[in-house]
Amino acid sequence: MFESLTDRMSKALRNIRGVGKLTEENTAEALKEVRSALLSADVHFKVAREFVERVREKSTGVEVTKSITPGQQIVKIINDELVELLGNDTSEISTARPLRVLMVGLHGSGKTTSTAKLARLFRKRGMKPGLVACDVYRPAAIDQLETLAKEGDFPIYTDRDQKKVIKIAKAGEKELISQGCDVIIFDTAGRLQVDNELIQEVSDLKQKIQPEEVFLVADSALGQEAVNVSKTFHEATNLTGIILTKLDGDARGGAALSMKSLTGVPIKFVGTGEKMDAIEVFHPDRMASRILGMGDVVSLVERAQETVDQDEAERMAKKLRKADFNLDDMLSQMRQVKKMGSLGSIMKMLPGMNGIEIGDEENKKMGRTEAILLSMTPEERNSPNLINGRRRMRIASGSGTHVRDVNQLLKQFGQMRKMMRKLKGKNPEKLMKKMGGGPGGMPGGGMPGGGGLPGGFPGA
Incomplete structure (x- = not known):
């Protein structure tokens, strides 16, 4: 972005x-x-x-x-x-319970997907969200929301026979509250800002259900048109926040810089990918830092805290201190890194790394490295010295790679283990200066199979 x-x-x-x-x-x-x-x-x-x-x-x-x-x-x-x-400060969500959230926006802006993503985010905060399907116009809209609700294991209310949106919303709210839901998210139909009849419909719906939060779901690629869209919806529903979607696919991002200034409505969430957990709370200070190429270390740390297994991290720390590190540990570390997202998205959060391009090829190399490790037997990963020429050929064949790829991985692993043994009981900084290693501590820099990423990327 x-x-x-x-x-x-x-x-x-x-x-x-x-x-x-x-x-x-x-x-x-x-x-x-x-x-x-x-x-x-x-x-x-x-x-x-x-x-x-x-x-x-x-x-x-x-x-x-x-x-x-x-x-x-x-x-x-x-x-x-x-x-x-x-927007200066991060906008907080209403603390009212039950919390009613009305989702509005244009056709194709990502309302239904954002509804499910928001529900997942609320559940992470300890709430019990429920979904109400209020889109009676788009074919298969209810089916899509039902599929997403099933994947996320969220309660959902639908009524395929009813065409009155207000009746669906009121019945859904009552039903979900009776099931113990403390957050009710209403997914409405997409509508053009010039369609007065549909704009009036969503305005009437807002008046009837009196939601604490009204979120405009807007495609970040709209650019300057996003301002006109947000103004129209704000006048009709008195928006409390904006969810910018597809921010990962828009290199410009002008909508984010214009909407708050011209409408007064704060951006509260941003969609950063297609996966159901690819939604983030919008932090103005962190976004400004990213725009100026200064990274976003705080968000990176938060992402790590959410995805990294703490027990596994402590186990790995003990093994590293003892210089006891095998290929199974390397595989585990790679999987921990993958949970945090693509290499490109992680690198962009690091200060000074904005100009470094991490394309699909780097992610593919990481995937090939994982395939090589998975093609080894548990015994081979635990004792790499067992891997002779015949076994290397079998591993390469099983992983769809070449023997040279297996050789390179084992060579880099050998360098890592040798370095860790030298680090044992010594001052790491002095030793690295003596060895001439990079800031990541790995001679030559980079994750095995990662194309020589700068600084020895975590997981190596």
Whole structure:
């Protein structure tokens, strides 16, 4: 997400580094590039103009302290303005119970999928969500929600014979509350902002069920049109929040930078992929950091806490301290990393890694490494020295790879184990300097089969 904007922002700020004072002259060209970057990212022209003016006012004439460069100082100013533009603070969800959530939006914006994703997120927080199918127009809409509810094991209310949306909603709310649900999510039909009849229908529905939260589900690729959409729905239903979907597939992200500023409605969640757990709480400060290529370590740590098995991590730590690490442990670590998402999505959360491209090929290499490990017997993974030439041929054949791939994996594993034995009982930092290893501590850098990822990616 925001790849295009991040790249152009970086180029715009690169030219201003090295000057002793931020003046109107030496910032004018950089801010011109910043404005161009915002417009190319589909940010509304009014938002882009006002953003640049605020940055110019705050940066002109500012003395640069000895400890930082002018480039760092203007990045700080731009970062603060981006946070302000995106909403400043993370918006909290209503604490009312039962919590009624009305989902509205255009056709194809991802309302039904987002309904199930939101239900999964609420359950992680200890709530019991239930779903109400209020889309009586789209063929198979009820079937889709039923399938998602079954996959997530959520209670769901449907009535295929009833065509009155308000009656479905009221009956569904009553039924799900009787089942002990404390969050009721109403999935409504998609409707165009110019369709007055359907807009009035959702407005009437909102008046009848009196939801605590009304979320507009908006496709991030809408760009400037997202502002008009959100304004129309806000006038009809008094929106309390926005869910931006498909943010992982939009390199521009202009909708995120425009909607809050022009409508006053906060972005509360963002969809980051197709999987049911690919939804995140929207944090303006973290998103601003990502846009400026400074990573998002806090979100990365939170993701690790949610996905990493703590017992397994403690077991692995003990084995590493004893320099007792085998191929089974490598397989376990790789699977832990895969739970956190693709390598590309993880790398983008690390400061300074924004310019490094991690494509599908790198993920495929990681998959091939896993296939090689799974083609070994438990005995071979526990004692790699048993793997002779004949066994290497069998492993390569079983994993659909070449013998050279197996040889490379075993060679890198041997380097890792040798390094761990040297680290045992010694100062790791001094030893790494002596060995000339990278910051990840693995000679040559990279995960076996990972194409030499910088710094020795976790799992190696």
